[in-house]
Amino acid sequence: MVYILKYTCYTNGDIKSLSEFEKLMELLGCQNADRDDSKMIEMYDRDTMFEHMKRKQLNDAIKNTTDEVTNKVTKEVTKDIAINMIKENMDIDLISKITGLSIEEINKLKKN
Numbered sequence: 001m002v003y004i005l006k007y008t009c010y011t012n013g014d015i016k017s018l019s020e021f022e023k024l025m026e027l028l029g030c031q032n033a034d035r036d037d038s039k040m041i042e043m044y045d046r047d048t049m050f051e052h053m054k055r056k057q058l059n060d061a062i063k064n065t066t067d068e069v070t071n072k073v074t075k076e077v078t079k080d081i082a083i084n085m086i087k088e089n090m091d092i093d094l095i096s097k098i099t100g101l102s103i104e105e106i107n108k109l110k111k112n
Contacts, residue, residue: 079109086110 078099085095092106099106 079105082106083109 078101082095082099082101082105085098086106086109092103092110095101095106096103101109
């Protein structure tokens with residue numbers, strides 16, 4: 001038999017030399033060292049799945065934060081461009097067409 005514990009493999013001979021193995025098995029909810037391997041594989045799969053889920057959540061959080069920052073910066077840059085166009089006395093309809101800002105947004109920028 002081979003047991004997989006936190007990416008370390010143990011054979012029956014290795015297990016006999018481990019003094020804490022029984023305590024570990026008890027903590028993991030295993031009855032004894034002679035049970036079938038499906039329980040250990042299930043625990044390994046569960047740990048792997050949890051690690052994958054954590055990694056995915058972290059990557060999603062990073063992506064969402066990056067997207068939010070990118071959108072905010074893009075909006076600020078677009079407003080800066082519109083302000084520069086207003087300073088050059090460009091037509092408001094043309095500014096709206098180029099920047100994608102509404103005429104109302106451009107008029108607010110014009111007032112500031």
